[in-house]
Amino acid sequence: MIEAVGLTKRYGAKTAVYNLSFQVRPGTVTGFLGPNGSGKSTTMRMILGLDAPTTGQVTIGGYPYRKLPNAPRQVGALLDAKAVHGGRHARNHLLCLAQLSGIPARRVDEVLGVVGLQDVAKKRSKGFSLGMGQRLGIAAALLGDPQVLLFDEPVNGLDPEGILWVRNLMKSLAAEGRTVFVSSHLMSEMALTAEHLIVIGRGQLLADMSVKDFISHNSADFARVRTPEGDGQQREKLSAALSEAGGQVMPEQDGALRVTGLPLPRISDLAHGADVRLWELSPHQASLEEAYMRMTQGAVDYRSTVDQRAGLQQQMPPGAAPQGQMQPPLPGQGQPGWYAPPPPQQGGQPFAMPQPQDGQNPYAAAPQQPPAAAPAPDMSKRATDNEDAR
Numbered sequence: 453m454i455e456a457v458g459l460t461k462r463y464g465a466k467t468a469v470y471n472l473s474f475q476v477r478p479g480t481v482t483g484f485l486g487p488n489g490s491g492k493s494t495t496m497r498m499i500l501g502l503d504a505p506t507t508g509q510v511t512i513g514g515y516p517y518r519k520l521p522n523a524p525r526q527v528g529a530l531l532d533a534k535a536v537h538g539g540r541h542a543r544n545h546l547l548c549l550a551q552l553s554g555i556p557a558r559r560v561d562e563v564l565g566v567v568g569l570q571d572v573a574k575k576r577s578k579g580f581s582l583g584m585g586q587r588l589g590i591a592a593a594l595l596g597d598p599q600v601l602l603f604d605e606p607v608n609g610l611d612p613e614g615i616l617w618v619r620n621l622m623k624s625l626a627a628e629g630r631t632v633f634v635s636s637h638l639m640s641e642m643a644l645t646a647e648h649l650i651v652i653g654r655g656q657l658l659a660d661m662s663v664k665d666f667i668s669h670n671s672a673d674f675a676r677v678r679t680p681e682g683d684g685q686q687r688e689k690l691s692a693a694l695s696e697a698g699g700q701v702m703p704e705q706d707g708a709l710r711v712t713g714l715p716l717p718r719i720s721d722l723a724h725g726a727d728v729r730l731w732e733l734s735p736h737q738a739s740l741e742e743a744y745m746r747m748t749q750g751a752v753d754y755r756s757t758v759d760q761r762a763g764l765q766q767q768m769p770p771g772a773a774p775q776g777q778m779q780p781p782l783p784g785q786g787q788p789g790w791y792a793p794p795p796p797q798q799g800g801q802p803f804a805m806p807q808p809q810d811g812q813n814p815y816a817a818a819p820q821q822p823p824a825a826a827p828a829p830d831m832s833k834r835a836t837d838n839e840d841a842r
C-alpha cells in the first residue's frame with residue numbers, strides 16, 4: 453500500500469503539492485487524475501524518493517522509498533519513457549537495470565516478451581517509436597516483479613491495440629493483488645481501467661473515491677427527449693409540461709431536450725398527457741470525462757475571472773429557467789466538450805472542495821485570493837487548459 457500523509461512540496465515560491473493525504477490500496481487499479489500542472493508527477497516522484505517532501509511524508513508498505521529494503525524489487529515505475537540511453541539496445545538497457553538490482557538476465561527476456569518487444573530487443577532504443585518507448589518503460593517497471601507499480605501516462609503514444617494491452621495488463625497486475633497507481637489524461641480509458649480514483653487540482657485533493665461514486669457525485673443522469681422535427685410548438689409544450697412537473701429542461705443543439713429530475717415513465721406520461729408525440733425518449737449516464745470536466749471546470753470557475761464560459765455556467769444553472777420557459781442554448785451547449793454545471797444535489801457547489809485536514813485549507817479562507825502557501829493559479833496556463841477542454 454502507498455500512503456501519503458500531509459504531503460507538501462514547494463519549489464521556491466511555487467507550491468506544487470499541498471497537504472495531500474491518500475492511500476493507494478492493493479488489488480485494484482487506482483487512477484490518478486488532475487489537470488496539467490496539478491502535481492501528479494511531483495507526487496509520484498516523492499513516492500519514489502526522487503524528490504523530498506517539504507513537509508508530510510509518503511510511504512510504501514510503511515517505509516519511505518529510500519528506506520525500503522530491496523526497493524527495485526518491491527516497486528516498479530514508469531515515469532518518463534524517454535529517460536533511456538538511446539544508443540543502447542532495448543535488451544541491453546534492461547540488462548543494465550537488472551544487474552543494478554540483482555535481477556537475473558532471464559527476467560529481461562521474460563519482460564521483453566510480456567511487452568511485445570522480443571523482435572526488436574537488439575535494436576537501439578533511439579530508433580523506437582513513442583509507443584515502443586512506452587513498452588520499453590513498462591518492461592523496466594515490471595523487471596523486478598514488484599508488488600507496487602506506478603505508471604505516469606502509460607498509454608501515451610500507444611495505438612488502440614497497445615492501449616487495450618495496457619488496460620488488460622494493469623487490471624491483471626491488480627487482480628494478482630498488486631498495488632497499481634496510474635495517471636492518465638485519457639478519461640475514457642481511465643473509466644475502463646481504474647476502479648478507484650484520486651483526483652487532485654492545484655496540488656490539493658479533490659476526490660478520493662470509486663469511479664462509480666465519482667461519476668454519480670459529479671454528474672446527473674439525464675433523459676434525452678425528442679419531439680417530431682420542425683414542430684417547435686410540440687417541443688415548447690412538452691418543455692412546459694416537464695418543467696411544471698419539476699423537471700429541469702435544457703435544449704440541446706440538435707433540437708432534443710435534456711431532462712433531469714424526472715424518471716423516464718413520468719416523462720412519457722407527461723408527454724402523453726400534453727398530447728405530444730415523442731420521437732426519442734432515452735436514458736443517458738454521464739461519462740467519467742463529463743464528471744471530471746465538471747469537477748475541474750468547477751475548480752477553474754472558482755478561481756478564474758477570465759473564463760467566459762465559467763460566467764455563463766454560474767448565471768444559468770440547471771433548473772434556473774422560470775417554470776415552463778425554455779432557455780435558449782448556451783454558447784457551445786450540446787457541442788462536444790460542453791459540460792453542464794454540477795448537478796443540483798451538489799448544492800450548487802462548483803466542485804467538491806477538499807475538506808481541511810489540519811484546519812488550514814488555503815482555499816476556504818479566501819477563495820478568490822490564495823495565500824502564498826497555496827499553489828498559485830497560473831492564469832495563462834489555465835486559459836490553455838480550458839482551450840483543451842473545449
Ligand SMILES: Nc1ncnc2c1ncn2[C@@H]1O[C@H](COP(=O)(O)OP(=O)(O)OP(=O)(O)O)[C@@H](O)[C@H]1O
Pocket residue numbers: 463466467468486487488489490491492493494495
Ligand atoms: N523542479 C521543479 N521546479 C519548479 N517547479 C516545478 C518543478 N517540478 C514541477 N514544478 C511545478 O509544479 C507544478 C506541478 O507539476 P507536475 O509536473 O507535478 O504536474 P502534473 O500534474 O504532473 O502535470 P502534467 O499533467 O502536465 O504532467 C507545476 O506548476 C510545475 O511547473
